[in-house]
Amino acid sequence: MDIHAAVVRSFDAPPRYEAFDLPAPSDEDHAVVEVLAVGLHPRVRSGAAGSHYTSTGSLPMVPGIDGVGRLADGRAVYFVADDVLGPMANRTVIDTRRSVALPVGADVLKIAAAMxxxxxxxxxxxxxxxxxxxxxxxxxxxxxxxxxxxxxxxxxxxxxxxxxxxxxxxxxxxxxxxxxxxxxxxxxxxxxxxxxxxxxxxxxxxxxxxxxxxxxxxxxxxxxxxxxxxxxxxxxxxxxxxxxxxxxxxxxxxxxxxxxxxxNGQGAVSTRAYLAELPSLIEEIDNGGLRVNAQAEPLTEVERAWTTPEVPGVRTVLIP
Ligand SMILES: NC(=O)c1ccc[n+]([C@@H]2O[C@H](COP(=O)([O-])OP(=O)(O)OC[C@H]3O[C@@H](n4cnc5c(N)ncnc54)[C@H](OP(=O)(O)O)[C@@H]3O)[C@@H](O)[C@H]2O)c1
The missing domain is CATH 3.40.50.720 (NAD(P)-binding Rossmann-like Domain)
Known part of the structure; x- marks a missing residue:
């Protein structure tokens, strides 16, 4: 499927917004989502620079480690992605076992920034x-x-x-x-x-x-x-x-x-334990128990957003 994505072709350069070929979902546990919001976290930067301890060195890659998307049936979900086919795209493939349905009306910007x-x-x-x-x-x-x-x-x-x-x-x-x-x-x-x-x-x-x-x-x-x-x-x-x-x-x-x-990080705590914590944390963020400072930027402007110094304490969220 033809999509548009932030694509990293060199670990020394910021991603560029360009056409990309999205592979079809490999099995019934995977599904295409329309991406709604993706956080530009420090972990996303180190993954896209090839310097995170989980990096495999594979290029090209679409960066991002998590996001909010909409499934074909209309449900909005928070999902955890992998480093090679990340969520900085207008569509991506997610492992539905690593996703959680969001409460109706949840603020996707807040969820993408805070999780x-x-x-x-x-x-x-x-x-x-x-x-x-x-x-x-x-x-x-x-x-x-x-x-x-x-x-x-x-x-x-x-x-x-x-x-x-x-x-x-x-x-x-x-x-x-x-x-x-x-x-x-x-x-x-x-x-x-x-x-x-x-x-x-x-x-x-x-x-x-x-x-x-x-x-x-x-x-x-x-x-x-x-x-x-x-x-x-x-x-x-x-x-x-x-x-x-x-x-x-x-x-x-x-x-x-x-x-x-x-x-504490990927490896120190099992993926199963991380996933088990997602629903309660989503609820906490959605009901206003945790305050977050977020700034939305269009995904088309990813190169500029990537190279502009962060406003400290404010999380940039890219919106396709
Ligand atoms: N293991 C995990 O599960 C996990 C999850 C999330 C984040 N993290 C990691 O946690 C770290 C923080 O993430 P974040 O999202 O909070 O990043 P962030 O919003 O960019 O904040 C980083 C803060 O680090 C401070 N800082 C930077 N260099 C410093 C230095 N030399 N001495 C003292 N303070 C310094 C700055 O504080 P001042 O503005 O006061 O200078 C800055 O506000 C990152 O390394 C990230 O990868 C890990």
Missing amino acids: NPAMSAWVALRRRVPIEPGQSVLILGATGSAGQMAVQVAKRLGAGRVVGAGRDKARLDALPEVGADATVALSEDADATAAALADAACEVDLVIDYLWGKPASEAMMALLLARSDRSRALNWIQIGSMAGPTIELPSVALRSANFRLQG
């Missing part, structure tokens, strides 16, 4: 390290789309105190509006940052980390050194690596405290 950033904390706190009522949480990188959602997700899932840490002052100051009890400014001054983190968050039970790199290793030591009871578990859930792909961590950090370091 990926919200899912990281939602699955982390329900499947990876199930949160217990009243536990306290630090979000490292709370000013990005996923971090802002994580503050709200933690509260919705029963967290007590939630602390948001990030660099951008304006978005940090806005975090209490979505539920943060305290905020910490991450600055170039390592000592001041460590002192502020220790003061605001040394007794937390969980950390959701979107940064990794230097800010994460410095925060680990700041929290562990200031903790009143180091035998009380500190569960650190590694999710993103905006500040760097590696960290340096003294081995003593793992011996001198009940410090549990784990990640």
Whole structure:
């Protein structure tokens, strides 16, 4: 079937809007959908650059990892796609087993923008390290789309105190509006940052980390050194690596405290477990429980949208 899509032909160049040949659905579990909205998430960019840990190196590819589409029977669905035949097209083929029907009248822009950033904390706190009522949480990188959602997700899932840490002052100051009890400014001054983190968050039970790199290793030591009871578990859930792909961590950090370091992502949690969480998360977003900032751009303008710097904290959504 002839379609129009954002097509990546080189990992060094942005996708271009062009004609593409859509393969027919391979079996009864697959179906063609009319695509309604697709989020341009950081994960979509790393997939289209061939640099995500799941990348296969196959080209050409149509980028995107999820989206909202309409089946031939008229039902709107949220679906999870694969990297090679992604959803940035006016039509795509989905695996219907990886899709969930949306409530009638659901805001497709909001669903396409929010599902990926919200899912990281939602699955982390329900499947990876199930949160217990009243536990306290630090979000490292709370000013990005996923971090802002994580503050709200933690509260919705029963967290007590939630602390948001990030660099951008304006978005940090806005975090209490979505539920943060305290905020910490991450600055170039390592000592001041460590002192502020220790003061605001040394007794937390969980950390959701979107940064990794230097800010994460410095925060680990700041929290562990200031903790009143180091035998009380500190569960650190590694999710993103905006500040760097590696960290340096003294081995003593793992011996001198009940410090549990784990990640959350494709592989750390099964696909089955991810899929099982989709309906409840869709309901939460649809009923307004999680606030998201989204900006719509036409898919025909994908090359411009791809190369224009993101407005931080606002998720771009491409509309075919
Ligand atoms: N594993 C999963 O399931 C999963 C799901 C969703 C997202 N993620 C990952 O989580 C990360 C965040 O995603 P997102 O959607 O929130 O992206 P985003 O909206 O682009 O936000 C990223 C934020 O990272 C911060 N940042 C970047 N470099 C930094 C540095 N050197 N030091 C401190 N802060 C820095 C920026 O905060 P400031 O504006 O304050 O500078 C920015 O707002 C990405 O790595 C993404 O791939 C993983």
